[in-house]
Amino acid sequence: MPITTTRRRLLAGSAAALALPAFARAQGAVKPRLTAISQWSAGSDGAAITALGKKFEEKGGVWQHSPVPGFTTEMMNKLRAQIIAGDPPACSQLKGPEIAAWSKIAPTVDLDAVVAAAGYEKVVAPDLAKLHKPGGKWIALPLQIYSTNMLFLSKRAMDKAKADKVPVTWADFNDLAEKMKSGGVTYPVANGGTRADDGQKFEASLAGISPAAYRTAIMNLDKKALEGPEIKAAFAQMRKITNWMDPNVGAQPYATNLKRFVDGDMGMMIMGGWAQGVLRNAGFKFDDFVIAPGPSDNGKPVFLLNADAFIFWQRKEADLQAGQMLMAQLVMDPAIQTMYSQITGSIPVRTDVDLSGEGWSDGQRRTAAALKDAVANNQAVLSLAHNMAQENGLTAAMIDVFTEYAKNKTIKPEEAVTRLADAVEGAR
């Protein structure tokens, strides 16, 4: 009877498949395996993590990545559910102060030995290193760095404005926007309407006006600094920016407008370096746009740091533990960081990677140089809009103020200052 035979074959096959891991263990060699979750599923982000997975497999590992598409918070909900169920992934995406907060609810892996063996600490910016070793021990590893305040200029809009100089200060920026407006660019500032977008407009304004005030007010939440003159000036600059934006974007992401930006219908975009990857992925060329550090009134680049990272959760299984060590080594590897950043448009975490070679864009070289400069001048600060400066609750309360301010032009800057201070007080 043919049916029985098929069934029997199937049974035998599945028994063999079940026995396979046990067989491997019996051989003595544990095959490294990694269960990982992240939000990176599509576009350049998806391509980059898939490439990382390939490298992991080339080293003999089993790569089990489950992407949770959407915002970071949705990935976090899955992570929370897995942690509560007592089954955390061996490794997950997490970043900024959330690393410290989450490390309190489930045990993490001590990575000190493997980090020391790679000599990694010397080549990571100190502010960034601090975020990844909350209790003094490395439990997470940064993967790539973006600046959230890069300035993208549309070549065609520049032509319309008959301008070729990249703006350095906010005054330059405002001049250029006016020139673009009179040159026929409908909206001198390209924008999206998401909460993070609105947050970025504020943080870029404040950090460009005074990185020191940004540090005390936004990163350290100093009450006096939060009501200081720099905050009011930042809201005033943000109002100018919002007046040059397309009010009709609704809640669309910035990427919706990239074509209008390249066409010169929109002029300048204040966005993270990841927009380069998105622009390239959408088929636009490097001569369509210019990337420069965001406006800074003291002329020296200000770097609003955003870094993606992996945190490692304790697991008992030998194969997962081996996978975690392999993953840690890969993430710190300069060749892997180069591969990853070249796909996504970010810059490597390691400050010793040479970006002069093939495969890097001018924008990336400029970003890396800006980071070096900013670190040297103490002008590298942590991004609020992308959850690097504060925990989610506080960040969201502050962004409420920014997003309302962006959309409601009757709110005066001084009023916004009070609202921001109140929001911080209420969320604490």
Added chain:
Amino acid sequence: MVRRLPEYLVIWVPLLLSAAHLISFSIWTIWISFTPSTLIPVSGWVGLRNYNAVLASRNWQIAFDNLLLFGIAFVLLSLITGLLLAILLDQRIRAENVLRTIFLYPLAVSFVVTGTVWSWLLNPSIGIEKLVHDLGWTSFHFDWLVNRDMAIWTIVIAAIWQSSGFAMALFLAGLRSVDADIIRAAQIDGAGPIRTYWRVILPTLWPITITVVVVQLQFAISAFDLVRALTNGGPGIATQLPALVVYDLMFQRNQLGRGAAAAVLMLLILLAVLLPYAAWRYVRRRQAAHA
């Protein structure tokens, strides 16, 4: 008794299970709302601190005002639209079945789809406004979706489109169940069609109206998916609704305690609607029993 055991099992087991589910999770949420839980639930007691924080937050205040406006406008307008459609359909017209299906169809569409489609239609740069501009009327202005004072009305529009068919179906059933003799009697007494509707038929629809109001109100209070897809609380935070605030606090801000407090406040609002309804039904049933 033994002979009827299967019947009891079929009714009571699922009923008790779902009641236990509902009650246990409600109690759990109430308990969480008094704890200092943030990322994950923890025990502890903070009294009314979570409630005070939620009630003092701008998000909740905006959400509550929006709920009042949205709830009243949506329920009234969907009631009127539904009744009007039902009366028009009741005129023994041709193709009634087809029209009834068309009007009921939006109910079969998920709110997320409704929200997404309307967010395209109402977006000034790609939707209705652009269409009218392209047709030649360039001064036409319809930017409610991105206008923070009017955005809440876009949710009302989409919600009415979705659920006035439901009100229509109930009203139509009610209209059809009116005794034909009464209508004929009214006509013999010389009442015109408008007078017949106003004085004779509509008063008999009273119980159906109450049902529609209660069903629509509980939808309005718990509205989430429609708003999330249509405006996501924006522009800014102008179209926040309580359910959005709960989700936001629990799953985006990692403040489980405050989120639970907001959820309990929502439950209280629901009870404020449902308890009078239950009381009204109780009174009616007693009146009917005495009559």
